[in-house]
Amino acid sequence: MAQLSDSIEHFIKDLMTEDAHVELRRNELAQHFGCAPSQINYVLATRFSVDHGYIIESRRGGGGYVRIVRMQTRGEPNFLDALLNRVGNSVDEETANAIISNLFERKMITNREAALMRSAVSRNALALPISAKDVLRAAVFRNMLVQVFKNLEEDKRNDV
């Protein structure tokens, strides 16, 4: 008995045989299957999660969409999933930096991107005793802005 969720899953995967990504209208798809729109979310959550090798992006409002991207698992399958598990709910700066370095060595991120990431997770960016998210975000963001400029200087020095 092909469950509704299975049908939707296969429908989406059929759409993705060619391309590694699809974009769809949640409501349209729900209507196509005659189900509640939230059913689509259920399918996405249970069959297209990160540990299944997919990433979901979406946008609300007029012209809204849901985009499903299949990750290419270079090397180990579910590398991202492994990294996310490694990080878990808590990670110290040293570990985070080690992971960033690893990503760079694997040529998955550039030098600049690695620097950006380090700046975002640095002690300096996050060690403030604050609670309001805007305040926290400001701290993270200021650090990233500084890094952008450092990168520009670096590029200039290297005549890029």
Added chain:
Amino acid sequence: MAQLSDSIEHFIKDLMTEDAHVELRRNELAQHFGCAPSQINYVLATRFSVDHGYIIESRRGGGGYVRIVRMQTRGEPNFLDALLNRVGNSVDEETANAIISNLFERKMITNREAALMRSAVSRNALALPISAKDVLRAAVFRNMLVQVFKNLEEDKRNDV
């Protein structure tokens, strides 16, 4: 599904590829796109704000106009300072995203870097009611990891 607002945004930016400013008739433009004149104001407010690096001047009455000017920051030594001041101790996501877009349009960061930055300051990354910095960092960092993979997909899609 190119939204009206997106079309109008691109239309205006196309007009500005040469010159750093354009002057237009609000009603004419609205008629050209078959929409309400106030739609133009919406686009200006959401895509051409000061944080996006633009200044709007206008005049009503006969011979009225709307002028859009791209702010010059070339050689401006205090651009970083200005941004840091703008951010201050608190900044909302919308403003942060506007600034990131601005940096990208000025070719100061790449598409990938902009995406990384957005992921680091996103609601999703920071809205957790947590206090321990390691926990918070984990949230930020997980988001960035996902972004790295999105970027890889993006590059592959664009055959870079």
Added chain:
DNA sequence: TTCTATTGACCATCTTTGACTATTATAGCG
């Protein structure tokens, strides 16, 4: 029973429109 699937009520976000308001130029009048 226990795990998975489905639904629906309520929420969040982004866009578009329209009624009402504000400003400016110009034509006509005294």
Added chain:
DNA sequence: CGCTATAATAGTCAAAGATGGTCAATAGAA
């Protein structure tokens, strides 16, 4: 010439429209 009415613009703001998200209750399958 100076004033005023009118036309020509643009601005504001709140409501409606268009999507997607979340979560808890319920139903169904194993």
